[in-house]
Amino acid sequence: MKGFMKLGCLVAGFVLFVFGLLSGEALSQAMIQVKGSDSEVNLVQRLAEVFMKKNPDVNIAVTGGGSGTGIAALINKKTDIANSSRDLSPKEEQAAKQAGVQPFRVVFATDGISAIVHPENPIQKLTQEQLGKIFKGEIKDWKEVGRKEGKISLYGRQSNSGTYVFFRGFVVKADYSPHMKSMNGNAQIVEAIKKDKDGIGYVAVGYVVNNKGEVMPGVKIVNIAKDAQSEAFSPAIMDNVMTGKYPISRPLNQYLNGKPSGKLLDFIRFQISPEGQEIVRKQGFFPVQKNWMEFNRKQGL
Template identity: 40%
Template sequence: MKKRSLIEGTIICLLGVLSLTSCSNNTNSIKMKGSDTEVNLAVNLAENFTKLDPTFSIAISGGGSGLGITSLMNGQADIANSSRPLSEEEKQQFKDLNIAIKTVVFAEDATAFVVHKDLPLDEIDTETLSKILSGEIKNWSEITEFKYPINIYGRQSSSGTHSFVKKKLKIEFTNAAKEMTGNAQILEGVKADKTGIGYVGAGYVAHDPSASQGVKILKIKDKEELGAISPLDQSAINAGTYFFQRPLYQFILADSWEKVRPFINFERSESGRQLISDHGYYILENQKNEI
C-alpha cells in the first residue's frame, strides 16, 4: 500500500544480491503470480525476506487470481496468490494434470466499497448494493438526492474479488459495469467520477492516505441488529461480522514446496505477521508460526 509506484500486474524481480540481474530458475528462485489484492503485500514480504536471505530471488506479478492459478497449472509459477478458493473445475483440472498442490491461508482480507467523496452516502445495505451491481437500480436518485446515473467500477471475471462479491451477493453483474484491471484503476476511476461506485481490497486503502484520498469507504449493513459496519473495523473483522471478509490463499506446487517453505515460514514469523498487519490485512489467530 505504501509503495504506490509499484504498478499492479507488472513483474518485479526482487534480487537478493547486486550481482544478479534477472530471476533465475535455480533452487532459490521463486515465481509468484496472481491476485492483485495481494500483490503489493507480496512484494513487501519478498523484499524483507530477501534482506534476511540474499541467496533468494523472488519474481512477482499480479493479473488476478485466475491468472495465478492458470500459471500454476502451466508450470509458470511456484506460488499462486488467490483471493478466492479453487473452483471445483480448477480442482478437477489439477487432478487431471496430475499436479499436486498445497494450500496456505496466510491472512484475512475485507472488500471495501468506495464512492466519490462528494456523494451523499455513508452506508449501504447488502440488498440495495445487490440491486445496484446487478443493474436493477440505475440512478442515485433512487437512494439519495443525487440525481445522476450510477457508474460501476469492477473487475474482470478472472479476478478473485469479482467472484467473491458475486457469490456473496448471489448476483450476476450488470453488463454496464466497467471492468478494470486492479485496485488502483478502480480507485482512480471513482475519484474522477462523482457518480461512481467500486470495490477494492480494504487493505489497499487502510494504511495509505493517498490511496483513499478523494473517495469514501462505505459502511455495509447486512443484519439490522448489527448495524452498518466498516471494513476497517478491526474488532468487527475479529468477530467475523463484516459481510465482505474472506481468507487470502497461496496455492503452492508440491514439487516447489521445499524451496518455498523458508518464505512461507517468514510470512508466519513475527516480522512477517507485522508486515501483513501494517498493510491493513488481518492476522489469523490460529496460524502456526512455522511449517
C-alpha cells in the same frame, strides 16, 4: 603467432573461469516464482523484499495478472506459488488433478472488500443486499438508497480477478450489470472513483486503508450492514473485520503444488510468522483469522 595463440587461450580460460563463477552463483540462488492476485501482489512483493533481505541466497519474483492467471500458471507448472483471493473452482481442481498437480492451500492474510465512493457522495451506509442489487443493476439511481438523484456508475474487476469472482458469489449472487466498467486492477478502480461523483466500486482494503485505519484521500468507504436489521460497519477498523462484524471479509490464499519444502517452505512460514503478519498489517491488510491459523497449523505450517 604462438604468442597470440597463448594469449588467446589465456583470455578464453579467464572468460570460462568468470562464467563458471557467475553460473555457480546463479545456481546457488533459490528461485521462487509467484503469480496471480492483483489484490495480493503489492503485499506479497513487500513480504518477498523483506524475506530476500534476510535471505540473500533466495530470489523471489512476484507478478500479478489476477487469481485466475496464477491458478492457471500453477496447473501448468509455470509458477511455484499462485496468489489467489478466492477458492479454487471445481473445474480448476479437476484440471489440476489431470495435470498431476496437488494444490496445497495456505492462508496468509485477511481482507475486507471495501465499497468505495467519491468523498462528495453523502451516502454513509448500505446493506449487503442493497450493494448486491446495485452491482447487478437492479438499483440504478442513488435516490433509490436515500441519496439525491444521480445515475450510479459501476466500477468492478475483470473476470480473471479473484475479487470479481468472490464479490459476484458472495454479494451480487447473480451476474453483474452489463453496464459495469471492468477495470484492470484495484488501483484503477480507486483512480476512477476519485473522478466520478456518482461512481461506486469494490476493492481490497489494503488499497484504500493504511495500518492506522486511515482512508486514503480522494475516496470514501461505505459502511456495510449484514441486513436491514443490523448495524453497519467499516472495514477500515481491524476489529470489525477480524470479529466478523463487517460482513464482506475473506481469507487471502496462496496455492502450491504439494506441501512446500526448503526455501519455499521458509518463505511461507515467514509470511505467517509474527514478523510477516506485522508486514501484512503495515500494508493495510489484516492478520490471519484464528480459524485459518488453525487450518494452517493442521497443514503442518
